[in-house]
Amino acid sequence: xxxxxxxxxxxxxxxxxxxxxxxxxxxxxxxxxxxxxxxxxxxxxxxxxxxxxxxxxxxxxxxxxxxxxxxxxxxxxxxxxxxxxxxxxxxxxxxxxxxxxxxxxxxxxxxxxxxxxxxxxxxxxxxxxxxxxxxxxxxxxxxxxxxxxxxxxxxxxxxxxxxxxxxxxxxxxxxxxxxxxxxxxxxxxxxxxxxxxxxxxxxxxxxxxxxxxxxxxxxxxxxxxxxxxxxxxxxxxxxxxxxxxxxxxxxxxxxxxxxxxxxxxx
Amino acid sequence: xxxxxxxxxxxxxxxxxxxxxxxxxxxxxxxxxxxxxxxxxxxxxxxxxxxxxxxxxxxxxxxxxxxxxxxxxxxxxxxxxxxxxxxxxxxxxxxxxxxxxxxxxxxxxxxxxxxxxxxxxxxxxxxxxxxxxxxxxxxxxxxxxxxxxxxxxxxxxxxxxxxxxxxxxxxxxxxxxxxxxxxxxxxxxxxxxxxxxxxxxxxxxxxxxxxxxxxxxxxxxxxxxxxxxxxxxxxxxxxxxxxx
Numbered sequence: 001x002x003x004x005x006x007x008x009x010x011x012x013x014x015x016x017x018x019x020x021x022x023x024x025x026x027x028x029x030x031x032x033x034x035x036x037x038x039x040x041x042x043x044x045x046x047x048x049x050x051x052x053x054x055x056x057x058x059x060x061x062x063x064x065x066x067x068x069x070x071x072x073x074x075x076x077x078x079x080x081x082x083x084x085x086x087x088x089x090x091x092x093x094x095x096x097x098x099x100x101x102x103x104x105x106x107x108x109x110x111x112x113x114x115x116x117x118x119x120x121x122x123x124x125x126x127x128x129x130x131x132x133x134x135x136x137x138x139x140x141x142x143x144x145x146x147x148x149x150x151x152x153x154x155x156x157x158x159x160x161x162x163x164x165x166x167x168x169x170x171x172x173x174x175x176x177x178x179x180x181x182x183x184x185x186x187x188x189x190x191x192x193x194x195x196x197x198x199x200x201x202x203x204x205x206x207x208x209x210x211x212x213x214x215x216x217x218x219x220x221x222x223x224x225x226x227x228x229x230x231x232x233x234x235x236x237x238x239x240x241x242x243x244x245x246x247x248x249x250x251x252x253x254x255x256x257x258x259x260x261x262x263x264x265x266x
Numbered sequence: 267x268x269x270x271x272x273x274x275x276x277x278x279x280x281x282x283x284x285x286x287x288x289x290x291x292x293x294x295x296x297x298x299x300x301x302x303x304x305x306x307x308x309x310x311x312x313x314x315x316x317x318x319x320x321x322x323x324x325x326x327x328x329x330x331x332x333x334x335x336x337x338x339x340x341x342x343x344x345x346x347x348x349x350x351x352x353x354x355x356x357x358x359x360x361x362x363x364x365x366x367x368x369x370x371x372x373x374x375x376x377x378x379x380x381x382x383x384x385x386x387x388x389x390x391x392x393x394x395x396x397x398x399x400x401x402x403x404x405x406x407x408x409x410x411x412x413x414x415x416x417x418x419x420x421x422x423x424x425x426x427x428x429x430x431x432x433x434x435x436x437x438x439x440x441x442x443x444x445x446x447x448x449x450x451x452x453x454x455x456x457x458x459x460x461x462x463x464x465x466x467x468x469x470x471x472x473x474x475x476x477x478x479x480x481x482x483x484x485x486x487x488x489x490x491x492x493x494x495x496x497x498x499x500x501x502x503x504x505x506x507x508x509x510x
Binding site: 069108166 | 322330
């Protein structure tokens, strides 16, 4: 119990350190530059305290429950004992298809951690209210989560095969630029943002554990050179999936409209 | 009070639903694929409850505190008409929230260690501490610059894609010239800058600003600040690697 309290206090202190500069800047500018009292001060302060408590509980719970288990699983799934039966059975030349469970795990963990990502929830809430419901909270979150899932699965495949990271990233940039020229204008800025919000509190620790576990056990890979880079994939692919989601829904709306017009004519 | 309680319970159910996929994925892989029992079941159960409660409080706090203040300040600045103060605020917000970011402190310390092993800097405590804090200030400067640039974009209504594509080109060019040890760290530092508290506030600021300036559309112009904040640190950190 004392251990728990101590680590809780530690997390609370770290989170406060994160909140303090924000609060100082906001109140500083409000009082000295805008020179007006903070509107609805009580609500704002309660909100800040809720954010502080919420984030502390959230991080503490992750640290206690999900992270250790997730990291352990990433190690176990990439361990030769699991993949090849025994330690001695590791072939000299690994084939990418030995690791099918790893890709599936990468996809599933990428998807599920993104759905729970608090920053993404915040951006999705704003996008729904600003777009008047055209972009739904769930539509955006699922689109981003699919992007992260594909990105991390592909990143795991890259670590296994050892192909250079920058080919994927450059190809990804080209796709993003091409999509930008075709996608509906209103989605573009939001899509770029979704690349940045996915890589935070929940996703990074679990995904890093997966990458390091994989690079450490696949023969011929180095932890230093191949272990990182999953985060880069997780930031790039949501941009594509969010623009893709907008392109699909626009195409669908156009087709429905065309069909309605057709029906009216006949 | 009763209504408050109802709201809270609804929020609690929402958070539980948000977290259900993680629980299902972990349980499935642990029990069906790896075929191992779940260790410390009690502790994991308690931890999951804390995560659910935490997410509930966080989202409620956003709606009560961070969102309204972010938007109200954006409106106040727009009404005041002082672009200079707005830019100072944008810079301070980016710089101030990044310099204290725990994830960045951890990454910077790690980077200093790698640089010392690689012989880029002296292998001494002092040199490493200098390198780490230099890196932190570089990233914080770049985020401050990014938010400021993003605000200028909203005011002027520049299309975001040209700035982003320009940024990508900058990253690619810098990658060719920067020392290879710093490249991985530079790419990672783009990801660690935007914390869970900065994102909602910066989003509210952008959207609030775009909705209070005539001729700007909050959907088209309001987003994009986070994208800048993830892009510029890569360029700045590689630049830092070249200078040091």
